[in-house]
Amino acid sequence: MSDSNVKVAVRVRPMNRREKDLNTKCVVEMEGNQTILHPPITSANKGDPR
Template sequence: MSDTKVKVAVRVRPMNRREIELNTKCVVDMEDNQTVLHPPPSNAKGENR
């Protein structure tokens, strides 16, 4: 096994006006140094917009 380390950078931008008007749910939250991923709403699966 290798001792290779992987660093991942995550940047979460604020929602834009259109996303807010559409009541879009954020699926990524940042809590201190931790990234929390939330499952997307069930109605978003397979949706191509």
């Protein structure tokens, strides 16, 4: 596999009204041709016992 190429396309849609009303945080950020993924905030990584 020395000459293999992989291309990935990422499309980030605008947040809808419900997502905005819930103050949802976007986990995908685009900077030019670079895609940055932020970990989602869940009860598991907030330290909640659930």
